[in-house]
Amino acid sequence: MxxxxxxxxxxxRYAAAQVAYHERVVAQHQIDGTGCCxxxxxxxxxxxxxxSRGMVDHFSQWALAEKQAIPDxxxxxxxxxxxxxx
Numbered sequence: 001m002x003x004x005x006x007x008x009x010x011x012x013r014y015a016a017a018q019v020a021y022h023e024r025v026v027a028q029h030q031i032d033g034t035g036c037c038x039x040x041x042x043x044x045x046x047x048x049x050x051x052s053r054g055m056v057d058h059f060s061q062w063a064l065a066e067k068q069a070i071p072d073x074x075x076x077x078x079x080x081x082x083x084x085x086x
Contacts, residue, residue: 015062022059047086 027038029049037046 009064012062012064013075015059016064018064019056024056025049025052026056 018040025048029037029044029052030039030048031044032038035044037044037049040046040048
């Protein structure tokens with residue numbers, strides 16, 4: 001049987017992936033010396049940059065932080081410590 005992943009954890013992983021993708025787009029669409037976007041050549045800030053900044057802001061509130069532990073799917077109540085077999 002496969003490991004069950006709660007919908008909350010699954011969405012948090014999805015949100016983290018969206019943040020990572022849009023942060024990469026933001027890094028690519030920066031201003032050059034002419035006042036245009038380095039990546040697409042449009043007047044800066046371009047549409048892609050503005051959209052990706054909004055997506056980073058939107059999904060950041062749900063994304064798992066790197067230091068944040070993912071709950072154990074075997075543990076029904078994560079606030080209860082598992083008891084050892086001793």
